[in-house]
Amino acid sequence: MKLTPKQKKFADEYIKTGNAMQSAITAGYSKEYAKARSSKMSENVGIKSYIEKRMEQIASPNILTAEQILERLTGIVTGEITETVVVATPIGVEKTEKTADFKTQISAMRDIMKRYPNNDKLIEQQIRKLSAQADVAQIQAKRMAEGEQNSSVNVNIVLPEQEDNNGERFSD
Known part of the structure; x- marks a missing residue:
């Protein structure tokens, strides 16, 4: 699977930083897209394969596995x-x-x-x-x-609303 230039840049940045969202932004994706999809991008088969190949190329005995x-x-x-x-x-x-x-x-x-x-x-x-x-x-x-x-320390916890199996919202 051939990567687009943006995907390749994302993968190269991800190798450098390990930060999927920032790598997506640096590669030219919008902040909103990066926030919503960057973790999925790093799981993309083509991108993952590219990253693995690049990591093998730059492997060194001085770098921790x-x-x-x-x-x-x-x-x-x-x-x-x-x-x-x-x-x-x-x-x-x-x-x-x-x-x-x-x-x-x-x-x-x-x-x-x-x-x-x-x-x-x-x-x-x-x-x-x-x-x-x-x-x-x-x-x-x-x-x-x-x-x-x-x-003693007082702690107030706000729980997010969740949906049950019927799609109804509730709080824990």
């Missing part, structure tokens, strides 16, 4: 990969190893899930919930560090 990237992201999520941090102590400085914070772990989970086009909405919602819990925990920790006695 997709498998290596997924393994590293998984290591961040599971805590197997740590980072060295320098901490000030009363007697000087000390190096210590720490696992990634919740926000970094959640970001790694999202990056992993992007690579699986059939990820289901339940997992996506669970990641959103974990992200919200991490935000609340961060606010509570900040308040406690500032000396506040009551560190």
